[in-house]
Amino acid sequence: MAEKNRHIAFICSKGDLDMAYPALIMGWAALGNGVDVTIFFTFWGLDLVTKKRVDKLEIAPVANTSFKMSMMGLPTGNLGIPNLMGIIPGMTAFASWFMKSKMKALGTPTVREYLEMLSDGGAKMYGCKMTVDMFGIKRDEFLPCIKDVVTASDFIDMTEGAQIIFI
Amino acid sequence: MADATLASVSFDAEGYMTDPNQWSKEISETLARQEGLAALTAEHWKIIDFCRQTGLASGKAPTLRQITTGTGISTKDLFALFPKGPAKKVAKIAGLGKPEGCV
CATH class of the missing domain: 3.40.1260.10 (DsrEFH-like)
Incomplete structure (x- = not known):
């Protein structure tokens, strides 16, 4: 049944x-x-x-072709974050902080x-x-x-x- | 299936009431039985009332997380009170449409 x-x-x-x-x-x-x-x-x-x-999970912009500068509100169209910039110390921390703040704004747990x-x-x-x-x-x-x-x-x-x- | 209480109530294809103004407590009780709940307790009503209030005010049935944060009822208790899909079940019982949103 x-x-x-x-x-x-x-x-x-x-x-x-x-x-x-x-x-x-x-x-x-x-x-x-x-x-x-x-x-x-x-x-x-x-x-x-x-x-x-x-609580310390991260997202790295290096080799991430989906990561576009326009996601941060810059008028850069389809321009990605250059890998060279991605290797600058602090970029991964910045990208992670950025994604977390975006999700928080959406009310995502x-x-x-x-x-x-x-x-x-x-x-x-x-x-x-x-x-x-x-x-x-x-x-x-x-x-x-x-x-x-x-x-x-x-x-x-x-x-x-x-x-x-x-x- | 046919129940006198529901005779004049209109539903959409998924079983949600199309007009929240047709709702009554009796309709809730009948719908709850159809959803497999034996009886509606005070705790159930606290959640149904909250969903009616926010649903009528915003035009949208609240999501699971909106229910837990809004009522202070824990996720565990919510799933125990309305097993298998609490937000959808409450929306149906409260005469609201299908809840939208991912959390």
Whole structure:
């Protein structure tokens, strides 16, 4: 009788500020639609759920062809931030501050807040065992949203029938 | 499915009421049962009332985060009170349109 609920699983493999948000936003939207959500954090994605890293995620303008000067309100059209400028000390910090202030103005929660919302909304979040072992991360270094550290095979088991999105 | 309370109420294709002025408490209770909620408690009403107020004032049903920050009810409690998609469920029950916005 009972139909199996729709289930979306996200694999977060990136630790950049801009790559942190897709899974958080879509995961939150999924919970809002009554869909089950599982998030697996692997490799650099573990930065999102590590206490000392979560508030310090950054976006680097170097080699980022999407980063245009016009985003900062300058009338420069399609002109990107030259990579040479991107290597100036402080540019990454500036770009990160800039993106954070833009998101704040939009009322977007921080990564830390999003994780808390997702966890409270019932999303299940796990760390990747192999990466955790490789980076030597201890359990108490993770935010409380991390339920467990599991193997890739465990993740495959727990996402049977789910739609999987790799980020 | 046919319920006397809802006889004169108009809905869109997704089941949201098209005219919030047709809403009444009785309609809320009937819609809540259709959404799988056994009974509406005082806590449910606190959220429904908040959504009615902000929804009628702005013309838009509030999002999840607007509900939690506006009512002070935690995300956990909101998902417990209206399981599986609280913002959409409350919008339906409160006679409002579908909530827009990502957070």
